[in-house]
Amino acid sequence: MRILITGGSGFVGRRLCRELLTSGYQVVVLVRNLVRARRFLDNRVRIVEWQGPDKDIPAGAFDGVDGVINLAGESIGSGRWTKAKKNRILESRVQTTRAIVKALAKLEVKPGVLVSASAVGYYGPRQDEEITENASPGQDFLAGVCRAWEAEAYKAEEIGVRVATVRIGVVLGEGGALERMIPAFELYLGGPLGTGQQWFSWIHVDDLARMIRFIIENPGLQGPVNGTAPEPLTMGNFCTVLGRVMDKPSWLPVPAFVLRLALGEMAEMVLYGQRVLPRKALEAGFEFRYPSAEEALTAVLKR
Numbered sequence: 001m002r003i004l005i006t007g008g009s010g011f012v013g014r015r016l017c018r019e020l021l022t023s024g025y026q027v028v029v030l031v032r033n034l035v036r037a038r039r040f041l042d043n044r045v046r047i048v049e050w051q052g053p054d055k056d057i058p059a060g061a062f063d064g065v066d067g068v069i070n071l072a073g074e075s076i077g078s079g080r081w082t083k084a085k086k087n088r089i090l091e092s093r094v095q096t097t098r099a100i101v102k103a104l105a106k107l108e109v110k111p112g113v114l115v116s117a118s119a120v121g122y123y124g125p126r127q128d129e130e131i132t133e134n135a136s137p138g139q140d141f142l143a144g145v146c147r148a149w150e151a152e153a154y155k156a157e158e159i160g161v162r163v164a165t166v167r168i169g170v171v172l173g174e175g176g177a178l179e180r181m182i183p184a185f186e187l188y189l190g191g192p193l194g195t196g197q198q199w200f201s202w203i204h205v206d207d208l209a210r211m212i213r214f215i216i217e218n219p220g221l222q223g224p225v226n227g228t229a230p231e232p233l234t235m236g237n238f239c240t241v242l243g244r245v246m247d248k249p250s251w252l253p254v255p256a257f258v259l260r261l262a263l264g265e266m267a268e269m270v271l272y273g274q275r276v277l278p279r280k281a282l283e284a285g286f287e288f289r290y291p292s293a294e295e296a297l298t299a300v301l302k303r
Helices: 011-022 032-040 083-105 139-159 177-186 206-215 237-248 256-269 279-283 291-299
Strands: 002-006 026-031 046-049 067-070 113-119 162-168 170-172 202-203 223-227
Touching: 002 011, 011 046, 011 206, 026 032, 032 046, 067 083, 067 206, 083 113, 083 139, 113 139, 113 206, 139 162, 162 206, 170 177, 170 206, 170 291, 177 237, 177 291, 202 206, 202 291, 206 223, 223 279, 237 291
Parallel strands: 002 026, 002 067, 026 046, 067 113, 113 162, 162 223, 170 202
Antiparallel strands: none
16 A cells, blocks of 8 residues: 655654555655655655645645545644744644645545544543543634644545544654653653643554554544543653653652743643543554553663
């Protein structure tokens, strides 16, 4: 099978490319910067330049493509959420997904599936409620972004393409959020953010890549799929496990007011969490390689 990926040169995308290549797939990646992408991607990956959603996707990019994976979007974890930043977060996701569906509609032979990224932010701030895929959406900024993002993806169903939206939690790997947490622990200054009672839904990057491949290969999986591990933890417990794996203490909480001063509105993303469970993936038979945070963090940090 041949799979086309947007966002394939990013943290998750690079691991997904390796997973697909190892499993015998051919991979095409749409990128803005050919030189940069070639530094990060395997030589077996076919790279196609695309200057963004205001330009047509090169028609030849879809030649022989059996599935599309859409990971593209402005980073939500870098920089304060100014009005301009929030607009980029929303528009980069909505416009890219819209451009993909528009391109698919023009094809005589369409790929069988579109797997489009989303996020657990879809559910908005929750307390101890166990959240599965049929839970209602939240009403905050990130929930609105996810609703709009997913709505664009599901338009591909109107042209006969199976659509799955993966609501991804915090991804653990050599990069991403964990990379920002480790320095404080190395300096013996690690600890939970805010009260530590908020839920922290996570997934190892290897399991996320495997889950996306699993969705591609299982026609019965469609609609929202929670891209999280089966054992979410509170922020406090997660930091305790991280400290134990690193053999460092987890003792210095970062107060909510400090986070709000440093991060502005973006602080709400880490101060309020969701207890998200991957019900649909488990019911479909997906097996996690790293179901517990201790296993996942050990795999990342002791590699």
